[in-house]
Amino acid sequence: MVLFFVFYDSNVVAVGNCADINWDEHELGFSPVPTDFMYVMKCAKGDKFSQGSLVPYGNIEISPFAVILNYGQGIFEGLKAYRTEDGRILLFRPEENAQRMKIGADRLCMPSPSIDQFVTAVKQTVLANKRWVPPLEKGTLYIRPLLIGTGASLSLTPAPEYTFLIYCTPVTSYHKSSLNLKVESKFHRAITGSGGTGGIKSVTNYAPVYTAITEAKANGFSDVLFLDSATGKNIEEVSSCNVFVVKDNVISTPETNGAILPGITRKSIIDIALDLGYEVMERTISVEEILVADEVFCTGTAVVVNSVSSVTYKETRAEYKTGAETLSEKLRKTLVGIQTGCVEDKKGWTLRVD
Numbered sequence: 001m002v003l004f005f006v007f008y009d010s011n012v013v014a015v016g017n018c019a020d021i022n023w024d025e026h027e028l029g030f031s032p033v034p035t036d037f038m039y040v041m042k043c044a045k046g047d048k049f050s051q052g053s054l055v056p057y058g059n060i061e062i063s064p065f066a067v068i069l070n071y072g073q074g075i076f077e078g079l080k081a082y083r084t085e086d087g088r089i090l091l092f093r094p095e096e097n098a099q100r101m102k103i104g105a106d107r108l109c110m111p112s113p114s115i116d117q118f119v120t121a122v123k124q125t126v127l128a129n130k131r132w133v134p135p136l137e138k139g140t141l142y143i144r145p146l147l148i149g150t151g152a153s154l155s156l157t158p159a160p161e162y163t164f165l166i167y168c169t170p171v172t173s174y175h176k177s178s179l180n181l182k183v184e185s186k187f188h189r190a191i192t193g194s195g196g197t198g199g200i201k202s203v204t205n206y207a208p209v210y211t212a213i214t215e216a217k218a219n220g221f222s223d224v225l226f227l228d229s230a231t232g233k234n235i236e237e238v239s240s241c242n243v244f245v246v247k248d249n250v251i252s253t254p255e256t257n258g259a260i261l262p263g264i265t266r267k268s269i270i271d272i273a274l275d276l277g278y279e280v281m282e283r284t285i286s287v288e289e290i291l292v293a294d295e296v297f298c299t300g301t302a303v304v305v306n307s308v309s310s311v312t313y314k315e316t317r318a319e320y321k322t323g324a325e326t327l328s329e330k331l332r333k334t335l336v337g338i339q340t341g342c343v344e345d346k347k348g349w350t351l352r353v354d
Ligand code: COI
Pocket: 077, 078, 079, 239, 240, 241, 300, 301, 302, 303
């Protein structure tokens, strides 16, 4: 294997020249594929993050007393690196992820990397793993920044030490096809209103959806649409993504009220739709309303923009149009076009890495 060297400040790392993957045949999906390097930066409670470094990808050692393991003091982000037609590598709005991580860190009493530290670390991680960025149309490199309380504590207090860690892995689609959603009437994803943690990417928001998803999948559904926990009448979010409904060419999505994740794809799709001349509303949407929509779609970093073919609420199943002629497909194409450098980026959303 041919090796070349990459220099990052004081770090020198050797990188193989290409990933041993036949991108044409490999069915990546959304599962862990170990890559070459990860980024690690540590910080004591009360301090600021200062210097991180790239280290070979591998398991991390953690105290059994670590606060992340015992009390769930941790948040994460998700973003992607995209390969353009001419082989460049682009990130999409990474400073938005950095900003969202800061908000989540404040909520969970953690120090967070600055916007600049976050974006620089993401760039370094992608560059060190650039052979894992799939060619255009073969996938993307999914980047997962974690901010976790790794210091030991037995009492319910913020950890004495924090780790900011970034790993990455090549992925294709999160869902294999359009979605058949089940509206969940027993379990909730988040506490409605601004008092909970539904609006941040706390690690604790995710495992609680497993019961509902497992049951839904066993009954042939692809994912679960959660209702607000106060009244059980309004739609909030799918376990892994935000939701939009289209009726008479007006696009609506639940407003981010503290319970709903302020998705970066959600925000970008709203802007793209407005630019294309559509009316977009962020508002309360009842479950009855989604059942009479013309079109429903989901957005998220992992999910991108995926159309919903049906929503089932108790005994009622509503079906929606999907495919090439849908509004969601038009929005998806524009978004992916910008992300991959095929559509002009008039808003300065992309950041070149290499
Ligand atoms: C993402 O879309 O990046 C997420 O973090 C959702 C996760 C369930 C894959």
